[in-house]
Amino acid sequence: MSLQDERREYRYGRLNRAGLHGSPATQFDRWLQQALDAGLSDATAMVLATVDAAGQPSQRTVLLKGLDDRGLQFFTHLTSAKARDIAVNARVSVLFPWLSMGRQVSVTATVTQLPVAEAEAYFHSRPRDSQLAAWASDQSQPVAARQVLDDEFAAMQETYAGREIPMPADWGGYCLAPSCWEFWQGGENRLHDRFRYTPAAAGSWQITRLAP
Numbered sequence: 001m002s003l004q005d006e007r008r009e010y011r012y013g014r015l016n017r018a019g020l021h022g023s024p025a026t027q028f029d030r031w032l033q034q035a036l037d038a039g040l041s042d043a044t045a046m047v048l049a050t051v052d053a054a055g056q057p058s059q060r061t062v063l064l065k066g067l068d069d070r071g072l073q074f075f076t077h078l079t080s081a082k083a084r085d086i087a088v089n090a091r092v093s094v095l096f097p098w099l100s101m102g103r104q105v106s107v108t109a110t111v112t113q114l115p116v117a118e119a120e121a122y123f124h125s126r127p128r129d130s131q132l133a134a135w136a137s138d139q140s141q142p143v144a145a146r147q148v149l150d151d152e153f154a155a156m157q158e159t160y161a162g163r164e165i166p167m168p169a170d171w172g173g174y175c176l177a178p179s180c181w182e183f184w185q186g187g188e189n190r191l192h193d194r195f196r197y198t199p200a201a202a203g204s205w206q207i208t209r210l211a212p
């Protein structure tokens with residue numbers, strides 16, 4: 001099979017200017033709800049791109065855990081590779097690949113750290129084993145063997161048996177304040193619909209159709 005023969009038509013309907021909400025966050029919320037209603041697995045997964053001090057981009061998937069007036073939120077280890085990148089360059093981009101719906105949403109943004117209290121509230125809402133795993137893993141650091149992780153997890157189970165698990169100091173949340181959103185809807189004959197939202201006067205957004 002040749003990769004060049006791998007293609008399909010996108011027949012999920014059109015995206016029109018009249019059908020778009022004036023607020024990109026509301027438009028995003030609509031599409032996210034539709035993705036969830038359609039039963040898409042990992043509909044809240046977004047591919048986060050960061051850039052390091054040398055200008056090298058890298059990407060990884062994280063889960064969207066909040067969306068409000070401030071922006072899009074996720075949680076992670078503050079000593080991870082992505083956190084190191086963010087410390088030197090707060091400009092990032094995320095992509096929601098809702099491929100089975102013939103859709104993608106990409107967002108460019110500036111990141112800030114969420115208040116510790118918010119990270120703690122979310123940390124304590126997670127299943128206990130996920131909280132222990134956060135203690136057991138020094139995210140993005142080399143690990144000699146799987147057994148090391150399992151032993152560390154077992155040690156944490158013992159340490160915190162029968163009591164509340166505190167949030168590790170190197171764990172927290174980030175908020176992405178969007179500077180640009182793009183909504184992409186696959187169309188027939190590769191004539192896809194693309195709309196970009198950029199900031200305009202007084203908190204409003206300018207919407208521009210882009211060629212596919």
Ligand SMILES: Cc1cc2nc3c(=O)[nH]c(=O)nc-3n(C[C@H](O)[C@H](O)[C@H](O)COP(=O)(O)O)c2cc1C
Nearest residue numbers: 042045060061062063075076077080081082083140
């Ligand atoms: C579906 C999915 C969801 C994930 N969600 C998160 C997340 O919310 N937070 C996180 O730190 N890592 C998450 N990961 C793991 C990251 O992709 C990544 O491996 C990890 O954060 C380390 O990235 P880094 O070394 O680039 O910092 C997820 C991975 C997948 C495949």
